[in-house]
Amino acid sequence: MDQLTTASWQALMLLxxxxxxxxxxxxxxxxxxFRAIIIATPFALVVGFILAHTQFPGRRxxxxxxxxxxxxxxxxxxxxxxxxLSRNGPLGDWKLLFTQSAMIIGQIILCFPLLVAISHSxxxxxxxxxxxxxxxxxxxxxxxxxxxxxxxxxxxxxxxIAGFGRIIAEVxxxxxxxxxxxxxxxxxxxxxxLETSKGAFAQGIALGIVLLFAALVLNFSLSFIQGKGEMxx
Numbered sequence: 001m002d003q004l005t006t007a008s009w010q011a012l013m014l015l016x017x018x019x020x021x022x023x024x025x026x027x028x029x030x031x032x033x034f035r036a037i038i039i040a041t042p043f044a045l046v047v048g049f050i051l052a053h054t055q056f057p058g059r060r061x062x063x064x065x066x067x068x069x070x071x072x073x074x075x076x077x078x079x080x081x082x083x084x085l086s087r088n089g090p091l092g093d094w095k096l097l098f099t100q101s102a103m104i105i106g107q108i109i110l111c112f113p114l115l116v117a118i119s120h121s122x123x124x125x126x127x128x129x130x131x132x133x134x135x136x137x138x139x140x141x142x143x144x145x146x147x148x149x150x151x152x153x154x155x156x157x158x159x160x161i162a163g164f165g166r167i168i169a170e171v172x173x174x175x176x177x178x179x180x181x182x183x184x185x186x187x188x189x190x191x192x193x194l195e196t197s198k199g200a201f202a203q204g205i206a207l208g209i210v211l212l213f214a215a216l217v218l219n220f221s222l223s224f225i226q227g228k229g230e231m232x233x
Contacts, residue, residue, distance in 0.1 A: 122155025
C-alpha cells in the first residue's frame with residue numbers, strides 16, 4: 001500500500017511539474033492519433049454514405065464485413081502491418097517499420113471500420129428527402145452529400161470521437177509497428193506497458209491518469225453531441 005501511495009504521489013508530481021519526458025510521450029501519442037483520425041475520416045464518411053444511399057452487388061456483405069471488423073484486435077492489425085512493412089514484406093522498400101508513419105497506418109486500419117459503421121447508421125437515419133430535394137434543386141451529387149452530412153453532423157461527430165477513443169488507447173499495433181522508440185514512437189500505452197514491466201510505476205500511473213482524463217473528456221463530448229443530436233431531431 002505504501003508503494004502504491006508513493007508511486008501515486010510521484011505520478012502527480014510528474015504531471016504538475018511538467019516533466020518533459022512524460023509530456024513528450026503524451027505529445028507523440030496525441031499527434032499520431034490525431035493524424036490517423038484526420039486521414040481516415042474523409043474516406044470513411046464517403047464509404048458510409050455510399051453504403052447508405054446506393055445499391056450495388058455485395059453491399060450487404062460489405063456492411064456485414066465492416067460491422068465484423070469493429071472487433072478487430074489491435075495486435076492482429078499490428079502483426080499484419082508488421083508483415084507488410086518488414087524488410088522481407090511486399091512494402092519493405094518503403095522503410096516505414098518502426099516509424100510514426102507505421103503507427104498511423106495501423107491506427108487508420110483500426111478506426112476505419114468504426115467510422116464507417118457509425119457514419120453508415122447516421123446516414124441511414126437521415127431523412128432521404130434531404131438528398132432528393134438537393135438533387136431536385138440542381139445540386140451536384142457531392143454538394144447534396146455535403147448537405148446531408150450537415151444534416152447528420154452530430155452523428156458524424158460522434159463517429160469521429162468514438163474512432164479517436166478507439167486508437168488513442170490501443171497498445172498492440174503501436175508496440176509492434178512502432179517499436180516503442182524513445183523520443184520517436186513511444187506513446188502513452190506503450191510507455192505504460194514498458195514502465196510497468198520495469199517496476200517503475202510512477203510514470204505509468206501518470207500516463208494512465210492522462211489516458212483516463214482523455215477518455216473522460218471523449219465520453220462527455222460524445223454524450224453532449226448525442227444529446228444535441230436528439231434535441232435537433
